[in-house]
Amino acid sequence: MKNKRFNLLLIAAVTLVAAWSLWPTWRDYSLSQQLNSIKSAPDSLKYVLSNRDEIENARKKSLKLGLDLKGGMHLVMEVDQVDLFEQKAWNKDSKFTAIMKSVRTKASQSDARVLDILSGEFKNENMRLSRYFYDIRNSDQEIVKKLEKESEDALNRAKEIIRNRIDQYGVAEPVITTQGSRKLIIELPGVSDENRVRNLLKGTAKLEFRLLRDPEILLRTLDRLNTYVVQNNAAPQSIAVPTVSPSVSSQLKAPVPAKPATARTLYDDIRVYQNGTAYTTEHSKDYVVSLLRRSDIQALLPQDTELLLSAKSDVINGEKHFALYLVKKTPELTGGVITEAKATFGSQGVQPEVLMAMNSEGTSKWARITGANIGKRIAIVLDGAVYSAPVVQSKIPSGNSVINGIESLEEAKDLEIVLKAGALPAPVRIIEERSVGPSLGADYIRAGVLSLGWAFCAVSVFMLAYYKKAGIAADIALVLNIVIVLSVLAGFNASLSLPGIAGIVLTIGMAVDANVLIYERIREELDGGKALKSAIEMGYDRAFSSILDSHVTTLSAAFLLYTYGIGPIQGFALTLMIGTAASLFTSIVVTKEIFSFLLGRNLMTQKSFG
């Protein structure tokens, strides 16, 4: 008797907790329904203001919909550890560059740890890591440990910086987590401008102020490059074809005009103007970029210089042109000193620009740099592209600087965000992306609700038809089961996705299995001539072992799927797990209580089991 009361209490408690956990979801839904029914804008604003707390509260605690249902982006980004290690190395020589190059190729092909690949490569070459990293007295293990720490820090810093950027941009409830040693998982629900978000996340935001070399040196350098290119072009034709990795943009390019291999000079792609500036067209940009990346070309440049392209194009004769700048490789100042950034319009009020302020250290350095270089040009370089290269008019003591050469206010705003958030320790790449637009999300919701409804109808009607009165108990248990799954999701702030709904639908079919096993056993016992009450007792007892076995196997499969699965599949595994576990309770405890209640009131007969 005591046991029975305990069961009843347990059922009541579970039901109450489930209802309590789902209550905000219901409120959220009904509040937004009311809001939608209000036609005029002022009225709805008034409604929102007067019910603000309740609306916010309900929304915060209500069942979250997954990215696929709500629309949004799921991104996996990878911190470029090879680049990070390259930054950490010193006295780099050509040997080092060669090793790092092979490390990079190997790392892109396997998912082994970059550090293992790196130390493996060094071992192959029979070299000690300390030749390039940290102190010469360090052993390889110590260096590996230090680098490991370094990459861990880099990942965490990257996470913080990306979180800052997203917060500044303004996304409701972003989720950013790290995975392994080099991956960041970013979930952004309800993002409308995906392109902007991608650009915002991708950029390293490495800001540098670099001195420009004189135009004569640029022209002389280009001449030297030209001679080299012409000499080499005669032989391998492959140089003429852009050797960019198979990117969509290059495949889609209007057919590359067939140029006679012999006649091709550098000046086909780079035009030099009277005032000592050099430009490349949009058309040739890919080729020029690939050219500039080549180490044999880089070797021809004057000591400590680099050729960079401008970020923005100038339109000359209807074609986009990108300026070429020869800048010093060592920056005079880097973005670390920037404390404040603000997007505004420039003096004429049309050109968007970003104003920047520096900390005291940066201010004094900036004053010294500008003072020493009056009349020269200093390029403002962000992530390897020159935004502007103004001539220094006078010493700037205030620590202010400005980035112009920005196409739109939106871009200026994004620059403001990335400059404020700081530079990433190493470049990051998007290696996986799944984004769903809101209209498809609405379709998914409709499909999910339809499947849930139909599956419930089909299964519950079948149970009623096949088991008559006993089917009612199974159906009540089924409803409670679904409620429990949803309430657990809401209570633990997990979100419901389309695969999650599929998991619930599958649960509907599996949850009644326990009832089927029990009822079949009861039928058997009844056929064997047992009295109704003892048949029911026997049915529950005897069927329990098979039910437990089958639940444990399903649960363990779902658990492993949850552990090893990634992203959407986890949602499926989660609902299947909760549903299966809950059905142990609903299909056994709940239905048994219903039967004992009915038995107590003589509402059950032998025929009740169909």
Place this chain on the structure above:
Amino acid sequence: MRIFHKTSFDFIRFRKIAYGFSLVLLASGLLSLAVKGLNYGIDFRGGSEVLIRFEKNIDVSTVRSVLDAAGVSGSLKQYGLDRSFLFSTVFNGETNDLKSLVSHALNDRLKGNHHEIVRIDAVGPSIASDLKWSAVKALLASLLAILLYVGFRFELKFATAGVVAIFHDILTVLGLFSILGGLFDFMPLEMDQSIIAAFLTIAGYSITDTVVVYDRIRERIRGQKPSDYERIFNESMNQTLSRTIITSGTVLLSVLVLFIFAGPAIRGFAFAVFIGILIGTYSSIFVAAPLVFDWLRLSKSPVHLRGSKVS
């Protein structure tokens, strides 16, 4: 209502035919796997997919020729939603470029039929190999877990036969995916993460029916002579036949609903689970139990069953 009430099929006698049927099923699946292979989805092969939906009806070949003319390389397929097409191409980190190329091409050349890019999936090669590995790990781990659990609850012979039956079910579905892959527009039957989820679901569920049959055999076989095993096996299977079929039936019902209503994203999964459960039900009667029977018959040693007290 009662179906399969008091049946007396001689399952054990027909087991050789069943073995033959299963072998043919498996062999044709494996042959197709070897010759034709599988259609990998972007989860496992890496790549980018763009789902485009148009406002008005349009022919797949029209869209294809427009994209071709614009020089966008990749393949275009009808997708299982109205007026929707799936465009797939190689992965490169620049989804922005891909998106703008596709929409520019379509906007320029298909004026008057507005389109929307409703979904973009891009999976880099390193992620793809990650996903592949974790899928393999999850599958093997679940098979091991089931083997251990059933071995612990019953006996090694029962557990092994049960796991063999699971292998049988999953391989059959895999073979079917290979045979039917790419034949239907409304379900491409590509191997992706959701199919792995389907396999794990099948593995977890296939053993359910098997356990029900085993449970009954265990209940009845105790203290019986080996010469009676054939009768006991047959009777046990007949006694549990209706529940085996009904438990699978309810699950099949809900999976069928998923297949019909849940849309193309779930369709491949629903198909796999449906076939898997169908095969799983068959295999628990015609493969798992008969294998135990043959094993017991050949080893000639009496069974030592665990979980002796069926309470």
